[in-house]
Amino acid sequence: MASRLLLSATLFASVFAASSAFAYPVTVKSCDREVTFDAPPARAISNDVNLTEMMLALKLQDRMVGYTGISGWKTLDEGLREGVKELPELSPKYPTKEVLLNADADFYFAGWNYGMKVGGEVTPETLEPFKIKVYELTESCIHIMAKNKPTMDDMFVDLLNLGKIFDVEDRAEALVAGYRKQLDDITTRIGGIEKPVRVFVYDSGTEKPFTSGRFGIPTAMIEAAGGVNIMEDVDKSWTEVSWEPVIERNPEVVVIVNYGDVTAEQKIAFMKENPAFKNLDAVKQDRFVVLEYVEATPGPRNVQAIERLANTFHPRNM
Template identity: 45%
Template sequence: MRKPVVAAALCLSTLATGCGAQVETSESKPASSAVTLTNCGQKVTYDKVPERVVTNDVGITEIMFALGLEDRMAGFAMPDDKGDLTGVPWKDGYEEVKWLSKQQLTQENVLDARADLVFAGWNYGFREDSGFTPDSLKKLGVPSYILTESCRNGRTESSRGIMPPLDALYADLTNLGKLFGVEKRAATLVADFKKQVAAVQAEAPTGADRPKVFLYDSGQDQPFTSGRYAAPEEIISKAGGVNITHDLNDSWTTVGWESVVERDPDVIVICNYGDVSAEEKRKFLLSYAPLRNVSAVKNKRIFVLDYVDLVESPRNPSAIARLGAYLRTVAETDATS
């Protein structure tokens, strides 16, 4: 996303196609076929089906795994703070595909892997300050696909997000399905994810009963959080809550504690990853004096989701279901108090 997480996710029935079911293979499209996709609002033509894809970060990597494209991958890069990868729906992918680096991707990683496509995103590998960009890779003869959640929107030099977060996930699944000739699998995943989300929405609190939610990623002087274009926006809203930073036209960004206090969230969701544990973040929030009168802190309503749940990934629907169950409990408790 930005700074850089993985939770053990349940292999839900709606994710059955990612758990060993027989599906179409990525060999269904001839390797010589050119494919044109719309990525970040631009038409991009890929002259052939990639055979040695390199990915950056866990959510992006698991999009490839969910589509059954392990055989098209040369490796992935991600920090090793992503939890237990052996219990995830796509654990076979982690066993089959090479872990290239525990840092961000570099041009050296790409060249050493003989990559013919880099799938990354702005602040999910691509950064101007590091010189690792789609343009720099193009000069090396390596095409890129940009994670749609991270697409720059032109509002500021670095602000990101061009569509609702779940639409971004569905767009990437559909695009990659077309590129690799696994359209049926992509369509099945999208349909199953939509069905799972709709089931949560059907039971979610409505109207004034919807709890106000603040997503806390990190930071003590200023909190790093999610605007309207990062995955937490729809994870919160589809689960039955209201993201208090919905008005920020960005994906991941920094705000001031004053605005959090003023908007008085009923629930705080912690993004779990990195060197600072979720429990340490919880202790900070509960002890930070400016937050002492915030409803979520007074009532100790703090819920933890993992990084991969909260960036664009095939874990998003499961995260919606888990947060939805918690928010229903909060709404029911408030209604009877």
């Protein structure tokens, strides 16, 4: 009996390995490159909290040797801490090439300004000689190539591509199908919108605010929730602007991005107590929405955040 079970297990493992091998090589589009994988990565590293959550959403912990770029910038979310408790943080901020090499990594999931800098030490080109494949966050591609402003499909494409890379396509497709259904439900609930709500994304800064422009994922999230980003004409993903256009465009809702040393409550208080903002509709009506950093950057929490935005933008349609 034992030998029969062992034979069955061995046969199953052989069939699984053969079927997995049959799926390769796979090629995915990563910004302006095509990246081919001859086998699923076994020693992956992700950078930043949102990209790491994409890996966790696809249950890829057992393919990872660690993550980077979280604790040096922001507090590690308790839910994420539970998901990666067996994995080390290899670097609190952007990793050096040595960090990736010392971990014997074979895959790096990052983005431009999400673990890589244009012309920096760690890029797809600098890692290629060491056989470390890089997949770039789609939203971040604007830093190295022309692209359309993001939609939620950008995040979905990343999940689906990760599914192909790691041979978990069914898992990725099911996850994305669920997100699409949630978005459809939100669209149906808020119904036809005569005029989108004017929204300002306040990330940080007092002298000049740091905000999300046309190419940041908040623009796609705001639009999906029935709003319009008042900085949609700024051809950047995240950038510093002056307060004058914010005041002139008079947002009806302010989205606060919560992370770092200055709390969301302090950011709201700054806007409420500053006389320059007293006539803003958002301030007069106390319409602020707080999104955690991980919700305001591409990742699995975007759709749930869109639902909260829609509830604030269109409360009568709830």
